[in-house]
Amino acid sequence: KLADLKGLKSGTLRLAVVTTAKYFIPHLLGDFLKHYPDIDVDFKVGNRQQIIDWMENGEDDFYVFSHPPKNRELDLQDFMPNPLVAIAPQDHPLAGLDQVPLQQFAEQPFLMREEGSGTRDAIEKQFEDLAIQPNVRMVIESNEAIKHAVMSGLGVSILSSHTLAFGGSSGLVQLDVEQLPIVTRWYLASLKGKKLSVVARTFMDYVAKNSSIDSLDELNT
């Protein structure tokens, strides 16, 4: 309490985020901690299903999803777009073409995230809604590994553009495919009824004020 009065916020912020969010949440945290150097952070990364499982113990202040579970009582703060974009190696025959039909894209060998991934759910839903079947060649449990597999010519994929913006993407191109990207959003989720600590409230306000513009600028460069 005294620390709050003096404006020196301290304590622990507990976050559990889906794999795709691990590319930008650390950047956001880096800036946040410059303002509040006494705050400790406990940071966990998992796929959507793992984060949902972690929710059971209710220990974390916030969860970051783009596909929050519908059957849980959550307070959601929508803070940034998460476009899921089509990628291919730069020498792929579809590279550089305009408005490739989704059916034609779907015929290419496709590298798919694992069961439990929110990205995979969104991709499957998009294909199902349009009655198109992707040609899944391989299931790979990591965004980075998919990125590198695409670079090495193993196939095409759909990944969050956040995975491309950080950590090198040479040899990759984004494809212009009809009905893509799949436009989803990022949500900061907390359990309804859980009392937020001063640290948690401070972080929530910080995200609301600072996330979208900065991170999007980074994405576009």
Ligand code: PGA
């Ligand atoms: P995931 O993340 O594919 O790593 O599960 C995305 C999400 O939950 O929306």
